[in-house]
Amino acid sequence: MALIVQKYGGTSVGTIDRIRNVAQRVAKFKMLGHQVVVVLSAMSGETNRLIALAKEIQTVPDPREMDVLVSTGEQVTIALLAMALKDLGLKAKSYTGSQVRIVTDDAYTKARILSIDEENLRADLDAGHVVVVAGFQGVDETGNITTLGRGGSDTTGVALAAALKADECQIYTDVDGVYTTDPRIVPEARKLDAITFEEMLELASLGSKVLQIRSVEFAGKYKVKLRVLSSFVDINGSEGEGTLITFEEDSMEQAIISGIAFNRDEAKLTVLGVPDRPGIAAAILGPIADANIDVDMIVQNVGANNTTDFTFTVHRSEMKKALEVLAQVKEEIGAREVTSDDKIAKVSIVGVGMRTHAGIASKMFRSLAGENINIQMISTSEIKISVVVEDKYMELAVRVLHQAFELEKAAA
Amino acid sequence: MALIVQKYGGTSVGTIDRIRNVAQRVAKFKMLGHQVVVVLSAMSGETNRLIALAKEIQTVPDPREMDVLVSTGEQVTIALLAMALKDLGLKAKSYTGSQVRIVTDDAYTKARILSIDEENLRADLDAGHVVVVAGFQGVDETGNITTLGRGGSDTTGVALAAALKADECQIYTDVDGVYTTDPRIVPEARKLDAITFEEMLELASLGSKVLQIRSVEFAGKYKVKLRVLSSFVDINGSEGEGTLITFEEDSMEQAIISGIAFNRDEAKLTVLGVPDRPGIAAAILGPIADANIDVDMIVQNVGANNTTDFTFTVHRSEMKKALEVLAQVKEEIGAREVTSDDKIAKVSIVGVGMRTHAGIASKMFRSLAGENINIQMISTSEIKISVVVEDKYMELAVRVLHQAFELEKAAA
Numbered sequence: 001m002a003l004i005v006q007k008y009g010g011t012s013v014g015t016i017d018r019i020r021n022v023a024q025r026v027a028k029f030k031m032l033g034h035q036v037v038v039v040l041s042a043m044s045g046e047t048n049r050l051i052a053l054a055k056e057i058q059t060v061p062d063p064r065e066m067d068v069l070v071s072t073g074e075q076v077t078i079a080l081l082a083m084a085l086k087d088l089g090l091k092a093k094s095y096t097g098s099q100v101r102i103v104t105d106d107a108y109t110k111a112r113i114l115s116i117d118e119e120n121l122r123a124d125l126d127a128g129h130v131v132v133v134a135g136f137q138g139v140d141e142t143g144n145i146t147t148l149g150r151g152g153s154d155t156t157g158v159a160l161a162a163a164l165k166a167d168e169c170q171i172y173t174d175v176d177g178v179y180t181t182d183p184r185i186v187p188e189a190r191k192l193d194a195i196t197f198e199e200m201l202e203l204a205s206l207g208s209k210v211l212q213i214r215s216v217e218f219a220g221k222y223k224v225k226l227r228v229l230s231s232f233v234d235i236n237g238s239e240g241e242g243t244l245i246t247f248e249e250d251s252m253e254q255a256i257i258s259g260i261a262f263n264r265d266e267a268k269l270t271v272l273g274v275p276d277r278p279g280i281a282a283a284i285l286g287p288i289a290d291a292n293i294d295v296d297m298i299v300q301n302v303g304a305n306n307t308t309d310f311t312f313t314v315h316r317s318e319m320k321k322a323l324e325v326l327a328q329v330k331e332e333i334g335a336r337e338v339t340s341d342d343k344i345a346k347v348s349i350v351g352v353g354m355r356t357h358a359g360i361a362s363k364m365f366r367s368l369a370g371e372n373i374n375i376q377m378i379s380t381s382e383i384k385i386s387v388v389v390e391d392k393y394m395e396l397a398v399r400v401l402h403q404a405f406e407l408e409k410a411a412a
Numbered sequence: 413m414a415l416i417v418q419k420y421g422g423t424s425v426g427t428i429d430r431i432r433n434v435a436q437r438v439a440k441f442k443m444l445g446h447q448v449v450v451v452l453s454a455m456s457g458e459t460n461r462l463i464a465l466a467k468e469i470q471t472v473p474d475p476r477e478m479d480v481l482v483s484t485g486e487q488v489t490i491a492l493l494a495m496a497l498k499d500l501g502l503k504a505k506s507y508t509g510s511q512v513r514i515v516t517d518d519a520y521t522k523a524r525i526l527s528i529d530e531e532n533l534r535a536d537l538d539a540g541h542v543v544v545v546a547g548f549q550g551v552d553e554t555g556n557i558t559t560l561g562r563g564g565s566d567t568t569g570v571a572l573a574a575a576l577k578a579d580e581c582q583i584y585t586d587v588d589g590v591y592t593t594d595p596r597i598v599p600e601a602r603k604l605d606a607i608t609f610e611e612m613l614e615l616a617s618l619g620s621k622v623l624q625i626r627s628v629e630f631a632g633k634y635k636v637k638l639r640v641l642s643s644f645v646d647i648n649g650s651e652g653e654g655t656l657i658t659f660e661e662d663s664m665e666q667a668i669i670s671g672i673a674f675n676r677d678e679a680k681l682t683v684l685g686v687p688d689r690p691g692i693a694a695a696i697l698g699p700i701a702d703a704n705i706d707v708d709m710i711v712q713n714v715g716a717n718n719t720t721d722f723t724f725t726v727h728r729s730e731m732k733k734a735l736e737v738l739a740q741v742k743e744e745i746g747a748r749e750v751t752s753d754d755k756i757a758k759v760s761i762v763g764v765g766m767r768t769h770a771g772i773a774s775k776m777f778r779s780l781a782g783e784n785i786n787i788q789m790i791s792t793s794e795i796k797i798s799v800v801v802e803d804k805y806m807e808l809a810v811r812v813l814h815q816a817f818e819l820e821k822a823a824a
Contacts, residue, residue: 016468054495057495058499064506069491072484075481086474099556144511
């Protein structure tokens with residue numbers, strides 16, 4: 001008998017029929033003798049519907065009330081799934097985040113989990129109940145409703161698995177695992193049987209949408225065995241093994257490169273002709289941080305005449321705000337010019353094998369050059385290399401790299 | 413400075429625009445220096461939408477999960493109204509039933525309020541907040557979400573007014589007060605400035621839809637000053653005085669008859685040729701009660717040959733079930749025949765003045781006879797007289813009685 005936490009996303013509970021399917025899958029695991037905790041998102045579209053209502057009332061809705069509002073989405077699905085489970089003759093009980101209690105800080109709309117009171121859940125599990133918990137939500141220490149931000153249901157699942165010392169946390173989604181890259185761009189993309197936490201973390205932060213990055217961090221921190229599976233396979237068939245997120249030492253598969261991530265969400269800002277003296281990076285990025293703009297890649301080049309060119313990327317939606325900040329900064333530091341470009345894309349190769357294999361970067365750059373794709377920026381970490389290219393070349397770059405690193409073939 | 417509890421029903425918060433209107437009305441009272449607690453229902457239609465979802469999953473939805481589900485309706489409106497109030501520059505804070513805490517018993521879907529922790533609300537009021545509370549819902553002593561049943565938001569409003577010792581509980585609805593009868597049937601129907609609790613209780617239980625009966629009982633028990641007002645008058649105009657529900661001694665208006673109630677919700681069952689011996693009423697109504705069928709009027713007539721005819725009314729939707737029970741009862745007690753009739757209507761005159769005025773009943777019967785309306789059953793209490801007539805005569809009966817008792821004229 002194992003204790004399994006299963007998390008189902010919005011599309012998996014998007015209709016009454018799909019909620020019934022989830023109930024049947026849960027029943028199958030229950031019949032095998034397992035204890036099951038289910039964590040649910042809101043029905044797909046519901047959270048956006050609620051946010052739209054709020055925005056009709058307040059351009060910038062009050063964060064405390066926003067959380068009261070959107071947390072109703074998951075409360076609806078947990079009640080409906082508990083009913084569907086009872087309809088199958090199972091014992092089941094729903095819990096809101098506040099009922100569990102999943103205690104968070106009071107950072108409304110992006111709260112962090114501080115602790116989980118798991119005693120009631122455990123008592124229900126021991127009494128044979130399926131426990132159905134609302135994802136994405138919690139309660140602060142004074143009883144206010146909070147939410148964890150977009151994708152927070154993954155984090156709820158992993159946090160519950162950690163608190164209950166579950167044998168496995170299964171994340172059910174609309175794909176059947178983690179792929180070497182998006183199959184819509186590279187049809188030969190291959191599902192990975194396993195991937196390390198570090199690789200998953202890089203892929204998640206680089207724009208791969210399978211898992212929410214905080215849930216992966218959480219799983220790594222608390223050593224939760226995490227598996228990504230599809231909820232859309234026939235209930236009478238097998239879910240398959242999905243993709244297991246492993247700790248490096250357990251990894252079965254030792255490919256040099258595990259996957260290719262990409263996104264078009266960023267914009268590039270360049271400050272040209274900056275006097276090359278100490279403290280200049282802080283002088284530029286300090287005001288950007290003060291304006292609450294997140295910076296991703298940063299590159300500094302040597303320029304002519306004892307000046308330097310300073311380039312960084314931000315989320316595309318914040319480019320305008322960043323430009324306003326830089327207009328002021330330019331005057332203060334005596335830079336020559338500020339330019340911006342939102343027609344860029346970031347493409348990254350990720351793999352723990354990089355650590356022990358030389359020549360990966362040059363192979364990447366050569367492959368792109370072979371297609372005449374110009375590299376605008378480069379940034380590296382221990383297990384990933386990211387490049388910025390003109391956005392129209394993004395798909396081509398992904399395909400070229402997938403082929404160059406032979407990702408369609410399973411590792412030996 | 414007064415402390416006012418205002419309750420708004422589903423149609424008053426049915427759209428974003430109407431929620432804005434409620435916010436403006438609340439702001440007006442706040443500007444006058446009052447402390448305001450607002451109790452809200454779900455947006456009109458929302459509760460039915462949620463119940464329909466549940467019934468798609470379970471023919472008889474699990475009551476605990478039903479309450480988890482439908483309580484989301486009010487949670488949405490309290491968040492939206494709190495946002496609208498903040499948008500007007502007011503301080504506001506929403507509370508679910510469980511956050512208040514409004515403690516109830518654990519009779520899911522029809523729970524009763526046991527106690528209210530009003531300290532947090534009072535602290536917020538003293539700090540200048542408008543407090544926005546979800547109606548209709550509470551929490552049992554172990555933390556399960558409960559609901560008070562249909563119309564329960566009125567009860568929440570009155571219970572909060574009692575707990576906070578509010579100066580007045582205002583029930584905003586789509587009519588501007590309590591009328592002598594339904595103006596759609598009698599155009600001359602007159603709005604009452606005041607009505608006693610006892611009269612309101614009879615009118616509510618007899619099918620007048622303005623206030624939920626439990627809220628009236630509650631207000632009577634805790635001496636809460638209750639006022640019915642319209643939320644659909646122009647915000648810049650006056651709400652008027654609506655109708656004040658008074659204790660008899662305060663009553664300004666001493667009409668003999670205050671109003672006429674009516675409904676078509678009942679059906680009549682008659683057991684003919686019942687042996688006239690002690691215990692026969694129990695032998696008939698015992699099995700009816702065991703089948704959970706509520707009985708309203710009961711009349712027993714003397715029949716021929718030492719037999720008696722026994723007639724009672726039930727809700728129209730339960731007539732079939734009652735007939736099945738009676739088929740069995742008939743054999744057991746040796747009755748001759750069971751008949752039923754769902755083409756009936758009940759018309760009632762209500763007024764505390766009846767206690768001190770003779771001849772009210774005969775005036776009622778004479779008026780109906782004057783229009784050739786046959787009376788099938790009669791039932792009386794200290795302050796009301798109800799008759800059952802063929803349902804096609806219902807409107808005519810109401811008009812005739814309204815005229816006979818001169819209800820269009822204000823009391824001297």
